[in-house]
Amino acid sequence: MTTAAPAIELVGISKAFGSVQANKDISIRVMPGTIHGIIGENGAGKSTLMSILYGFYKADAGEVFIGGKKTAIPDSQAAIDAGIGMVFQHFKLVDNFTVLENVVLGAEEGFMLGTSISKARRVLKSLSEDYGLNVEPDAKIEDIGVGMQQRVEILKALYRQADILILDEPTGTLTPAEADQLFRILDRLKNEGKTIILITHKLREIMDVTDTVSVMRAGEMTATVKTAEVTPAELAELMVGRKVRLTVAKKDISVGEKILEVKDLSVKDINGVERLKGASFDVRAGEILGIAGVAGNGQSELLEALGGYQKATGSVTYKGAAMDLSGLVSNGQDRRSNGIAHVPEDRQSEGLIMEFMAWENAVFGYHLDPEFRKGWLTDNAAMKTDAAGKMERFDVRPPDPLLKAKSFSGGNQQKIVLAREFERSPDLLLIGQPTRGVDIGAIEFIHQSIVELRDQGKAILLVSVELDEILALSDRIAVMFDGRIMGERRPSETDESELGLMMAGMTKDVA
Amino acid sequence: MNELPRWAEIILVPLISLLLAAVLSALVILAIGENPISALQLMVQGALGSTYGWGYTLYYATNFIFTGLAVAIAFHARLFNIGGEGQATLGGLGVALVCVYIPWPHWSLALIGAMVGAAVLGAAWAAIPAFLQARRGSHIVITTIMFNFIAAALLNYLLIGLLKPKGSMEPATAKFAESTHLPSFQDMFSTADNVLFRGAPANVTFFVATLACILVWLLIWHTRLGYEIRSFGHSDSAAKYAGISPTKIIMITMMISGALAGLMAINNVMGEAERLILGSVEGAGFIGIAVALMGRSHPFGIFIAAILFGFLYQGGAELALWTSIPRELIVVIQALVILFTGALDNMVRMPLQKLFSLFKRTPVSEV
Amino acid sequence: APAVIYDLGGKFDKSFNESAYNGATRWAEETGGKFAEVELQSDAQREQALRRFAESGANPIVMAGFAFASALGEVSADYPDTKFVIIDMVVDQPNVRSIVFNEHEGSYLVGMMAAMASKTNTVSFVGGMDIPLIRKFGCGYAQGARAISADVTVIANMTGTTGAAWNDPVKGSELTIAQISQGSDVVFAAAGGTGLGVLQTAADKGILSIGVDANQNYLHPGKVLTSMLKRVDNAVYDSFMNGENVEPGINAMGLENGGVGFALDEHNEALVSDEMKAKVEEAIAMIASGELKVHDYTSDETCPAIQF
Amino acid sequence: MDLLTLLLILDSTIRLATPLLLACLAGLYSERAGIFDIGLEGKMLAAAFFSGAVAYTTGSAWLGLLAGIGASLVLSAVHGIASITFRGNQLISGVAINFLAAGLTVVIAQSWFKQGGRTPQLVGDARFEPITLPFADAVKDIPVFGVVYNELISGHTSIVYIALLLVPLTWILLYRTRFGLRLRAVGENPASVDTAGISVVRLRYIAVLICGVLCGLAGAYLATALQAGFVKDMSAGRGFIALAALIFAKWRPWQALFACLLFGFLQAMALRPDVLEQYLGFKVNAQLLDALPYILTVVILAGFVGKAIPPKAGGEPYVKER
């Protein structure tokens, strides 16, 4: 191979959002016809960097060279003109448009739509056939699944004849099988000479498909290496900045009585689509039941229904008594007073009120408690003292109850939620994605706290999309797929590949 | 974006917005060939230069406190209640029914009765849009606008029919009985040889309004309901998680909002006109929007903003009386205040943020 | 100095308020005096305007419009040394002069002329706000028309029930079109600013119209049959002339004292035949002498000639 | 009902529906692009005044029309700056614009013409005159068709025909052109438009300005075609009825036409209580008729008669960087 110019070269890219420095002086080169991985923890700045390359954000500083030529990318049109296509982490599709309309949007020829649409239909057909990306051109986006939606995004880029394709965490919402299919397509594209940038934080994907890989940490590019010359452990260390230890010390304790018994729990969403389809399981005192699964397979609905703010059918027994599943929001209050705590999956939109100060957040959900009341009025002083104590004990930094939640970092925000829920010493803890967007130090602390609670003989239902986390913490693992429990395993009796199959809905085990 | 310091957010931004509105208004006055300085002098003299002027200023302010609080409490639940006009209209109906059909022995009892009537009907008029928002997802802004028109038609129907005394030309109820007359500032503060607030309509309702400010302040920041309202306003998904019912909050908040708007009627209908006429609300429901925006939805801010608007109203009336500047000028000023404090506040805030970050380059706690 | 307060339509409404304004300016021109004036923009201003003028020493204070009655009732007692004149309504106070007009008599005259001018034997009336005062116009008009032709069709519509009805030319125009479709070829508008729409549409559609209060013949020369004059200008003028000595009490202005009448000028000469003139003059004489009694709707809220 | 009465009522329906239709289509462009506009009323009012004032001053209805559109465009630009550039609250901006127009028109009218906030009556070329369509006279004696053509279809001002033509035009633009595709997309998901390389800001400004032009037409129609001059508050809530019609029509052009005709018909019927009474056999309350469009809208909004789903991104400023 001659020393061809790099397909992409970024030099000194910096970008700040307000006080957050998302990218700091980042430089990177990607050679044509390769798949280049970018890996890094949540919030490391991966999406920001690629969005700058695609002209979605404007960099504060830095230069972009495409095919060796310095190229200004003030907006996405410039990026498209330079042959760049991007599939965003959150798809940029118009829900009530058809696939065709989404594909031609912005790439129409001429003022009238008719010709563009019929041309697009032809091109789409041949592209679909070429790459095995079968999509229904006249289906509405809102009616098709995420996997199909992703293919539409890829087709959008191909339709615009992109030579450089950026995919931002494409597998987060895909089953392993869908992911495999995607990687086959990427491989084909690469063989046709296209350049691909793949963002992920899954080491395995990097190892499997990329030629080179860059590691980002806290807004900085820490390394760029050939994939073949690096081990997963080394990558992980580069990613988080020190050695990773993903095992948690657990005492052997005997499990107690059944605390929670779930039978045939089903949930329909507002459109009447069944999201949870008759899940059944139980959780005993002193054990952690881990629910594994790809995001969007009914786990959120399960937590919401158990948390009392989602209408469900079936039966749930808590400490021998039937729980109200009517989804009346007041159920949430009853559950709390009966010793059920809930750490929601999304702390920013559920667990906390970003505009509230820490002390207000520290009583959120428990604000009706008599100890925070003085006659008709709330006892704000008591709340503040209480919050200060909790923040101290959970090492929230800074331990200032008067700071708004939004000015804490992700990990510290999560600690506020944990402090609030754990300090009640609940009999049952529902906890979703406990370490999403949290750095490694905090992860250890959080994992330890969860295990401590279990060691006190409490029942814990843990939902996580991180298999590692599930494997490290759970006493039993249930796998969810398409709203159903595919089966249960003990961590000692299973491994990632079996669980991965079950997460894709493939199992001989009948639940 | 960097956040502004609290004091700048609360005082500087509204003040600059107000200043911009004032400058533009001055330009309008110049453009129609009048002198803005002397216009301002006339307004100050007419609105604040005598107890009479104050009597009007505070009378208008009383109206605006109620409607401002109404808009503000809804804002706290992130609901935009444009229906203050209709709710205050219905509040007037409540006052009229109470005052016309019930023989009251003393004004204080009548006041309580009228407050109940006004609050109940105002709340009821807000409850329907609230219910439709909570349960059917109908946009509350549109429904409350529609309810303003429906209220006007309803009152029109009643005032030319059932409620109109026979032989009367005007669509209005009969004069309320003497025993329902609220003490005016003149009654309260005049001495035998020194008549204060002569003929001005300010009355005991002003103190009710002041009390309402305190109660709303307590409600929002010192009660569990207020906590829930604010939680819901900031994040409805989080509120649901915490066991706070959106339907309950929307209904209760809107009904409190409607009741507050309705309560305005004890000032203008019972305290001033002493009968119910068509169109007695006179846009106060809309001015409540400006007042709430100016006052940053805080009862204290609303109190100040309402007095400012009271000043504008009384001063504007004086302008209309003694110059050729039409009274509509205050509508223009009101519009500009809403525009700058409500819709264009980022225009003021963005440069300020830049300015402040120049002085203070340390980012938020990097832990 | 005297003061005048105009009602909501504004002093240039080409009608009622403008008539008051004309009276005031005539006084100012003749005497060289100065007078204070204000145009109301809202109902709530009534009392305030009265008080401010009274406070500032204006005397007498003339207000044009029935809607002042309740405010005046409040204010007059507080300023016993100030004289107030209210037009179109009776307020029984020792320092108030109430001037009312016999609009039914003037309307009777133009009703006769309308019936005579009509080729379709159908005439119509557009009222402003639906109040007894306006029905009084309509009732007089219908009686006049019936006096000419017993089987004449009289159509009457009101614009609305609120103050906005005085200022809704669009609705006035649509009502006129509807009346034309029902056969009317002469329309009488007693509707303030709304009437401008009526007159405009009548002119556009080629039928005759009748103005009100002031002389509106000039608005559409050759297309306005006549105007029912209500000499608000005289009332204001006289009050200003008498100054602080205006006499309290009720003053009825009718045909006999020139308070109401019909307009005849170069703009409508061609439309008013000698026969019309003769008949109308005859009626004037009979009414003035008491020989002919035109029913006043406000006296018992009924009308013998038309149903509202 | 005899044909002639019916025709007259329908004729009046068309006249009264025209300003509603123009304002409704105006709102359609803006809201389809994701910018809520409750300031239709204000823009219409401002346009009515400036068209009336300039038509009177120049004696030309067409110049008046231009001035009206200009005035409406200025307010549109204010709305655009507030809600697009500065990402302000679109509803509050709309409220402000309504008040701005209500106040300024009177203040300026008073200082310009000194006639209590109105313009002088417009005569001759200062007004749009009805147009007699070809053959209207020739066919007027043919039963039904001829009469309908002559009475109902012919004899309106040019703005009426423009408004009616705008309906199919809008439909084509919205559903059959590149511009329409982008406009609808930006109201549903602006990020999709942005990442497709199209400027969200420019697209939304265009939509808001089209809205301004149409409101300008609506206002000019009020002052220089339906009426002969401007009077204070002459829009009289039509902007809000147009908004109601827009919701009623679920943001679609043909349905907008029908909604506006329906509301126009209700207004026309309110002017003919005699006809109503004659055919219904009882007196219909005038206030009820006035309030009917609003009540209908509330019923529609409540989802009892189909669900009105607004453009998804409507009312929200497009913010990329928090």
Ligand SMILES: Nc1ncnc2c1ncn2[C@@H]1O[C@H](COP(=O)(O)OP(=O)(O)OP(=O)(O)O)[C@@H](O)[C@H]1O
């Ligand atoms: N639009 C935005 N406005 C403000 N801050 C932002 C914005 N987008 C990202 N950030 C911040 O910039 C930082 C980097 O975010 P970015 O989305 O690039 O991370 P990432 O590496 O893609 O993370 P993830 O794996 O979670 O997708 C984070 O702190 C984030 O909060």
Ligand SMILES: Nc1ncnc2c1ncn2[C@@H]1O[C@H](COP(=O)(O)OP(=O)(O)OP(=O)(O)O)[C@@H](O)[C@H]1O
């Ligand atoms: N939406 C936001 N608005 C304002 N400030 C924010 C926002 N998001 C993050 N920050 C600030 O940016 C800083 C970095 O946030 P980020 O969540 O990326 O932290 P982090 O380094 O990942 O910390 P942790 O390890 O605790 O998660 C925080 O200190 C916080 O103050």
Ligand SMILES: [Mg+2]
């Ligand atoms: Mg990302």
Ligand SMILES: [Mg+2]
């Ligand atoms: Mg983080």
